[in-house]
Amino acid sequence: MKYFLASIKRFIRREPLFYFTLCGWKSSVRKLRGHPDSELILEAFPRSANTSSMYALYFAQGVDFKVGHHLHVPAHVKYAVKHQIPCLVIMRKPLDCIASLLIMRGGGDPRVLLKDYIDFAQVAVDLSEEVVIVSFNDVIESGMGRVVQKLNQRYKTDFKEPDGSDEEQAWVKDQIRNWNRLYSGGDEKKLSFPTEAKRKKAEGVKEQIREASDLLKQAEDMYRIAVERGGSL
Numbered sequence: 726m727k728y729f730l731a732s733i734k735r736f737i738r739r740e741p742l743f744y745f746t747l748c749g750w751k752s753s754v755r756k757l758r759g760h761p762d763s764e765l766i767l768e769a770f771p772r773s774a775n776t777s778s779m780y781a782l783y784f785a786q787g788v789d790f791k792v793g794h795h796l797h798v799p800a801h802v803k804y805a806v807k808h809q810i811p812c813l814v815i816m817r818k819p820l821d822c823i824a825s826l827l828i829m830r831g832g833g834d835p836r837v838l839l840k841d842y843i844d845f846a847q848v849a850v851d852l853s854e855e856v857v858i859v860s861f862n863d864v865i866e867s868g869m870g871r872v873v874q875k876l877n878q879r880y881k882t883d884f885k886e887p888d889g890s891d892e893e894q895a896w897v898k899d900q901i902r903n904w905n906r907l908y909s910g911g912d913e914k915k916l917s918f919p920t921e922a923k924r925k926k927a928e929g930v931k932e933q934i935r936e937a938s939d940l941l942k943q944a945e946d947m948y949r950i951a952v953e954r955g956g957s958l
Contacts, residue, residue: 731837735844737800741807744800753908759793759801759810765876765884766793766805769815770845772825774864776904778815780897781869781887799848806855811880813872814849816951817861819944824930828923835933839940846947850954858955871958 737743748754759766767782769775779794793801793810805812823838849858857879859872870886877884887893934941 727834728837731840735841738798738841739800739803739844739848741800741804744798745804754796757793757795759805759808760791761808761810762791763793763805763808763810764791764882766801766810766812767815768794768796768798768801768805768812769861770817770819770822770842771797772822772829773815773817773861775815776901777897778813778864778869778872780900780904781889781893782873782884783900784893784896785869785873785885785887797845799845802848802852802856806852811876811882812852812856813876814856814858814951814955815861815864816846816849816858816948816955819846819941819948820931820934821927822861823934823944824927825923827930827933828926836937836940839934839937839944842944843940843947846944846951849951850947853951853954858951859958860952860955863958867958875958 737747745754745758749758764786765782767775767779775795775797779792782792783790793805802812802814804810819839819842823835823842826838827833827835849856857872857876859875864872868887868889870888873884873886876882
């Protein structure tokens, strides 16, 4: 029954009509979703530099920048394509982001999350000609300035490029802490900052994920295809 309900939820999260009809009443969805007049939709599987990337964009564009973000559902990507809204999809290796998500949530079923990841990645691959796909590693190593360059080239937009300055990074960290207080009750374990303690804990969690080797391979294959379709920065 658990896996049946998970598959129903997965179907709803995949289709914009069902997702926004059935879940659009939630305050978080109302606040975070994109609209036809949005300038950008930023989506990714959870724990994939969503929050830091979003705030780097806000720092460069201004806080009035109209961006949909943080729904973590493929329906949001489909919505962007349907309404011809520029769309950025960040892809992180499944083992890493699912381990981080399990730690943040204090547990969960790796098989369900792997299936969720595969579903998200499949939509990104299917729509790779319509969206900009970048890897988590590229975002971390090259910065959001290079990502915005890619967005501007693809969509002929003129978004300002984050410069990665000390001022920007300090502001982004402050905003992440505010986000954590708002959506995670100030739980320090859920902050989107890497720590040595998290890294050590992740190694143990990854062993649980590796036990679902069939699904992990599918997820890794989908990640590889998505990143190849997206190309490098």
